[in-house]
Amino acid sequence: MINLAIIEDHTIVIEGIKTLLIEETDMQLIQTFTKMEQALNDLNSSIDILLLDINLPDGNGISACKTFLKKFPNLKIIALTNYEESSFIKQIMQNGALGYLLKNTERKELVEAIHSVLKNQRYLPEGIAQKLINESIGQVNSSYFLPKLTSREKEILHLIVQEFTTGEIAQRLFITPKTVESHRSNLIQKLGVKNTAGLVRVALEKGLI
Amino acid sequence: MNVIRCLFFALLFGWPTLQAQTQVREPYNQAIQNLEADRISKAQSYLDQAKEAHSTDRVDTTACAIHNLQSELFYYMGLFQFGAHEAEKSIDKSLHLKDSILIATAYFFQGINRFELQNFQSCENALVQSLRFYPQKKVHPNRMGNSVLKEYILNNLAQTKLKLNQAESALAINRQAYELAFQNGSKRAISNSEQTFGEIYKVKGQLDSSRYYFEKSIHSAMSNFYYDVALVGHAYLTLLSRNAESAIKNYNQGISLITRYPINDFYTRYFYTLVLQSFKKFELHEYIILTQEKIIVLDDKARLFANSSIQEISEQYLDKEKKLFKAETEKLRRQRNITLLLVFSALLCVLVMTLAIVMIKRRNKAEKQQELIRFESLLSGQENERKRIAEELHDGLMGDLSAIKHHLSRLKEKESDTEKSIPLQKTMEMVDQVCAQTREISHNLMPASIAEFGWIEALRQYCYKLNDSQPISIDFQPYGQPTILPQKAETTLYRIVQELINNGIKHSEAHSILVQINSHENEICITVEDDGKGFDPAKVPSGLGLKNIRSRLHVLSAEMEIQSSQSGSFFQIIVDINRLKT
Secondary structure (H helix, E strand, C coil), X not given: CEEEEEECCCHHHHHHHHHHHCCCCCEEEEEEECCHHHHHHHCCCCCCEEEECCEECCEEHHHHHHHHHHHCCCCEEEEEECCCCHHHHHXXXXXXXXXXXXXXXXXXXXXXXXXXXXXXXXXXXXXXXHHHHHHHHHHHHHHHCCCCCCHHHHHHHHHHHCCCCHHXXXXXXXXXXXXXXXXXXXXXXXXXXXXXXXXXXXXXXXXXX | CCCCCCCCCCCCCCCCCCHHHHHHXXXXXXXXXXXXXXCHHHHHHHHHHHHHHCCCCCCXXXXXXXXXXXXXXXXXXXXXXXXXXXXXXXXXXXXHHCCHHHHHHHHHHHHHHHHHCCCHHHHHHHHHHHHHHCCCCCCCCCCCCCCCCHHHHHHHHHXXXXXXXXXXXXXXXXXXXXXXXXXXXXXXXXXXXXXXXXXXXXXXXXXXXXXXXXXXXXXXXXXXXXXXXXXXXXXXXXXXXXXXXXXXXXXXXXXXXXXXXXXXXXXXXHHHHHHHHHHHHCCCHHHHHHHHHHHHHHHHHHHHHHHHHHHHHHHHHHHHHHHHHHHHHHHHHHHHHHHHHHXXXXXXXXXXXXXXXXXXXXXXXXXXXXXXXXXXXXXXXXXXXXXXXXXXXXXXXXXXXXXXXXXXXXXXXXCXXXXXXXXXXXXXXXXXXXXXXXXXXXXXXXXXXXXXXXHHHHHHHHHHHHHHHCCCEEEEEEECCCCCCXXXXXXXXXXXXXXXXXXXHXXXXXXXXEEEEEECCCEEEEEEEECCCCCCCCCCCCCCCHHHHHHHHHHCCCEEEEEEECCEEEEEEEEEHHHCCC
């Protein structure tokens, strides 16, 4: 028998989940909490799986993950939320949750997730998994390729290579010397160099100008 | 040369005036009487007395009258340069006083002095001015001053015209002078005009007419005791004589005048120079020698006079002028001091105004500060409300929808009849769609990720989502280690960049948008750049949500630079982290 618990401030959702699990003979929802505090104190050690909401009136599910796992190292946590943003998903998974479900999940998905996490396998709904993959590919791309320069940065880099001073650049581009300095430090940061000499080197090496 | 004594005797009796006035008038009238009697030096000493009683530095009619008389006296002394100079001063003052008869008189004396200096063109100008200012009405006979009569001006202008080889206009003008002299009964002017007719006809070669007028002039001069005019007439007749006998006859008539009456040396010398020409023509050697001797004697006398009194007078005059010049310089210096004072007061005014402006500005600034505070509270109220609605949708409504779906799911599973289970499945799918939409709305209202992971992360998510849903390619490039900012500032920054991106998508028709965020220790630099069609920042100051963006920037004490061309738009925001309120 798989023992489940849920922390969810919205009781109607708890009812819904109960309804989904009614037919499941090998699972039982034995504890329900509407507050984090309550759950941390009273959670039964026999609980195998915790369905955890992120937004709770007295706390945040993401950081609570760690606390629960510290206290109950064998507990498997499935986040049950309405957030689709990858940052939430990544963060809570990093904090130890094994599964991530949206609240309008279906019985089949819920059961599948429960079985997966019990086997210590991560579970993500297909749509969310796809999104995370897409994003990570995008990120690989942006760090792999040379950073793109804005048109103003190109102008300024060009003038820097031609040995123009900050004052001269400001005069030429009708901007303040302070703005030129901002652009210069942006370029230094972006191209990962230490100083103006580095800027000139990278500009020439990579043919940025 | 005709000479003028166009003087009104100022009548003292009608003037119940001050002692000072009398002190001027007495010597002034004495000067005029002596001038009439050809006692030039004496006239000058009386005029000097008048000048002592009434400083010529002053700008009034008395000073003008003194200048005019001095000009006339200098004329008779042959100091034409001084005469013109005195007239000039009188012109300046009388123009200032807008006294037309004084202006006319001053111009007249300037004219006749210039005539003797052979400056005929400038003489003509002066006489024309004199006529122009000459009053229409008769001048009050009671006024002090040696006011000129119009017929004299016209007569002298006619002589000037003759010198300028304009004999015809000289004739016409002299006719006017002649007519006016008759009308006014000015006897001397009549004989002067007749003499001028003689001169004009002589120039024109109508010698009979010329002789006729000279004889006529002598006749009218003699009957009014103007022996000097008659003498010059005899000189001309000598010059016009057909033969030596007639010349000698005319000459003797002139000589008899000289012996019988006291005639001014000026005219006497003029007589001798004219008859000398005649004697040379007829080769009357004896007479030539005699005349030359007379001229030499006269010149010696004149030189003597010049060496004594005139030199003295001119030296005195120059000395006085020097003093006057000094006084002028002093006046200028005083004026300069006054100017300095004025400049100083102007500066003071400017200072006071600047202070006032500063105060007004300060008050405006305070008002703006208030406005900013109002806007800030409005903004935070709006954000709070959004957050509340977003959470309610997210946690409340979405939870309810999920629960409904779960119940539907249970119903469906219970139902074995496919005809009934298919609509249930459809209903569940619809609930899912509503869930997705609600999630979207909630997120747009207030992305929970701002609070959880910061505005930059939230923007990254936003850009990824747009990349999926929009044809436009959004390149999100964050650099540096982000500083955790006050919650309000994070939300505001998120909204600003979101608005800039949305503008780009909606209006620019761009293919790609670059969103770059550089996090530095003390500042954040945000660049949003698109490759769209651009816009005119001057024409859409409030459009494109720019006004909203600017208001939000104001709350952050940040500035935005906008550049736009046909090849795209560029927005740059630099936020000074130290200026953000916690």
